[in-house]
Amino acid sequence: MADEEDRKETELETGGEPVWEGQVYTSADGTRRVLRRRPPVLEVRDLCVEFDDRYVLRDINLKVFKGETLAIIGESGCGKTVFLKTAIRLIAPTEGSVLFSGIDLEELNGRQLSEVRTRIGFVFQQAALFDSMSIGENIAFPILQTNPRTPRSELQDRVAELLFEVGMTPDVADRMPVELSGGMRKRVGFARALAAEPELMLYDEPTTGLDPIMSDVINELMIRARDNHKVTGIVVTHDMKSAKKVANRIVMFYPVSRLEEDESQIVYDGPAGEIDNSKDKRVTQFVEGLAGERLMEMTQARDA
Amino acid sequence: MAQEWTAENPTLLDRLIGVAGSIGKSLNDRIVYAGRLAAFSLSTIYWLFARPVNKSTLMAACYRIGVQSLPVIMLTGTFIGMVLAVQTHPQFKAVGLESRLGAAINLSLVKELGPVLAATMLAGRVGSAIAAELGTMRVTEQIDALSSMGPNPIHYLVVPRFIICLVMIPGLTIMADAMGVLGGAFFSIKLLGVDWGYYWEYSRNAVALYDVFAGMFKSVFFGGAIALISCYQGFNCDAGAEGVGKASTKSFVVSFVMILLLDLILGIFLDKINVVWLGGGPRAVV
Numbered sequence: 001m002a003d004e005e006d007r008k009e010t011e012l013e014t015g016g017e018p019v020w021e022g023q024v025y026t027s028a029d030g031t032r033r034v035l036r037r038r039p040p041v042l043e044v045r046d047l048c049v050e051f052d053d054r055y056v057l058r059d060i061n062l063k064v065f066k067g068e069t070l071a072i073i074g075e076s077g078c079g080k081t082v083f084l085k086t087a088i089r090l091i092a093p094t095e096g097s098v099l100f101s102g103i104d105l106e107e108l109n110g111r112q113l114s115e116v117r118t119r120i121g122f123v124f125q126q127a128a129l130f131d132s133m134s135i136g137e138n139i140a141f142p143i144l145q146t147n148p149r150t151p152r153s154e155l156q157d158r159v160a161e162l163l164f165e166v167g168m169t170p171d172v173a174d175r176m177p178v179e180l181s182g183g184m185r186k187r188v189g190f191a192r193a194l195a196a197e198p199e200l201m202l203y204d205e206p207t208t209g210l211d212p213i214m215s216d217v218i219n220e221l222m223i224r225a226r227d228n229h230k231v232t233g234i235v236v237t238h239d240m241k242s243a244k245k246v247a248n249r250i251v252m253f254y255p256v257s258r259l260e261e262d263e264s265q266i267v268y269d270g271p272a273g274e275i276d277n278s279k280d281k282r283v284t285q286f287v288e289g290l291a292g293e294r295l296m297e298m299t300q301a302r303d304a
Numbered sequence: 305m306a307q308e309w310t311a312e313n314p315t316l317l318d319r320l321i322g323v324a325g326s327i328g329k330s331l332n333d334r335i336v337y338a339g340r341l342a343a344f345s346l347s348t349i350y351w352l353f354a355r356p357v358n359k360s361t362l363m364a365a366c367y368r369i370g371v372q373s374l375p376v377i378m379l380t381g382t383f384i385g386m387v388l389a390v391q392t393h394p395q396f397k398a399v400g401l402e403s404r405l406g407a408a409i410n411l412s413l414v415k416e417l418g419p420v421l422a423a424t425m426l427a428g429r430v431g432s433a434i435a436a437e438l439g440t441m442r443v444t445e446q447i448d449a450l451s452s453m454g455p456n457p458i459h460y461l462v463v464p465r466f467i468i469c470l471v472m473i474p475g476l477t478i479m480a481d482a483m484g485v486l487g488g489a490f491f492s493i494k495l496l497g498v499d500w501g502y503y504w505e506y507s508r509n510a511v512a513l514y515d516v517f518a519g520m521f522k523s524v525f526f527g528g529a530i531a532l533i534s535c536y537q538g539f540n541c542d543a544g545a546e547g548v549g550k551a552s553t554k555s556f557v558v559s560f561v562m563i564l565l566l567d568l569i570l571g572i573f574l575d576k577i578n579v580v581w582l583g584g585g586p587r588a589v590v
Contacts, residue, residue, distance in 0.1 A: 085448065088452055090448050090451055090452065110456060114454040114455065114456065115454065117451070117452055117453065117454050118453065118454040120452065122448075122449065122452040122453075124445045124448070124449055125445070126444060126445065128444060128445040128446050128448065128449035129446075129449075130446055130449070130450075131440075131441075131444075131446070132364070141453060142453045142454070145453055145454040145455060146454075196453070
């Protein structure tokens with residue numbers, strides 16, 4: 001509950017911003033207040049993405065507020081990664097809009113979109129480090145995008161600081177990405193995403209393919225990013241343990257191909273701690289990892 | 305009696321419709337490809353002037369595309385010259401004109417074979433490497449990572465390669481021509497016994513400065529085409545190792561066809577300029 005109160009207090013920093021919601025609540029000191037929200041850090045409205053006449057995302061409506069860490073879960077192919085890439089317009093939506101801090105990304109020209117993107121960090125599934133650059137150059141890259149005249153010594157200090165933050169020593173800076181293990185590459189990817197001090201971090205399956213210890217290290221880094229850097233986060237993951245550990249809120253997507261015409265693709269949207277109590281069979285099956293119905297379908301398909 | 309139609313037994317008309325459909329689809333695919341390539345090229349030209357290019361990426365591309373291609377291009381040029389000598393010498397000797405061998409070799413070299421064969425070699429060596437490199441960046445999400453950090457990938461990845469191909473490929477063509485001239489002269493004079501005085505004298509008379517310019521002019525276009533096609537293929541690479549391989553192969557095939565097409569169009573254009581505007585004309589080799 002303390003987290004919930006903190007979140008409301010954070011949202012109270014209106015500073016004359018437009019009122020988004022007028023909820024009356026009792027604050028920690030017992031006074032009644034009106035909840036005034038800043039625009040969400042990220043908002044998607046009626047988002048649809050279609051590939052080859054097949055919907056991957058259909059009518060998604062979602063708001064992510066400042067300081068929140070949202071986990072998006074769902075089975076493979078339900079559009080989680082597509083959602084993340086659409087959120088920064090690496091994929092253009094077929095319909096609907098994406099707003100970052102109240103700015104509609106579709107209305108921006110190339111240069112404005114580039115500027116907005118420098119305020120967002122993206123941790124890719126396989127780290128996506130630039131092969132032709134050293135680790136240090138990879139981490140320095142986003143810093144140079146926002147401030148190309150950063151002095152070399154300052155750059156080196158910042159790289160060392162970021163490496164230290166992800167549990168690595170500064171001597172790694174001179175090595176090439178190919179020389180690192182998967183876990184190390186992911187941590188470097190994490191450091192690179194944090195380098196430009198983003199307002200929003202997007203994590204694409206950050207613990208996939210890692211051993212349990214390294215997965216926990218990455219979880220811890222995501223929690224530190226939220227707590228120490230006050231970064232809002234969206235984590236796409238299959239890993240329920242990770243989702244429950246790092247997220248305040250969980251959203252579950254369901255594949256469009258398995259939905260009826262009028263059904264919502266979001267089958268769960270609520271606090272991370274309450275997902276186990278969901279009454280929706282699709283949610284409990286995923287959370288508990290039950291393949292029963294899917295195996296039955298496979299058997300029926302084979303017999304047919 | 306007319307044959308009854310079944311799904312297993314289509315009529316001649318059905319077959320013709322099927323063939324026409326396939327041709328139509330293939331044509332449509334090619335038009336779409338050309339349109340997308342044109343849009344990609346225009347975007348590259350926009351970014352070429354929109355913002356200055358990072359010098360470090362330019363130098364890296366210069367080294368990989370220009371300096372590292374030098375040995376292979378010199379070898380290619382030398383062998384073109386020598387092979388031309390081998391192929392033309394018997395014909396010229398048969399009519400007693402072997403002293404004019406240099407004119408035939410050097411005119412073919414600087415106007416046609418040097419630029420086209422050098423460009424073909426570079427489409428294989430440089431173009432395929434560009435397509436494979438950018439294709440790998442695409443499938444490993446490095447291009448997405450670049451976009452997510454702000455830079456436009458066309459400005460950051462395509463423009464430096466385009467500039468370097470525009471500048472370096474004509475430079476490499478000059479090198480191929482020079483080596484071809486030396487290779488042809490060495491083979492003709494030293495091994496075939498052609499008189500060196502006549503060899504150079506007839507070469508000088510046959511090859512005008514405009515011919516050298518025409519070869520260089522064409523190579524600028526070949527360089528631009530190689531860069532744009534290879535970068536486009538890399539950017540639109542399919543997933544996986546197979547996708548990268550296909551992108552690399554297709555970049556060479558499309559570049560090669562484009563080199564031949566441009567060679568024809570520019571050849572006609574340059575000849576018209578020479579004849580109509582400069583008052584020049586074909587010079588007799590023999």
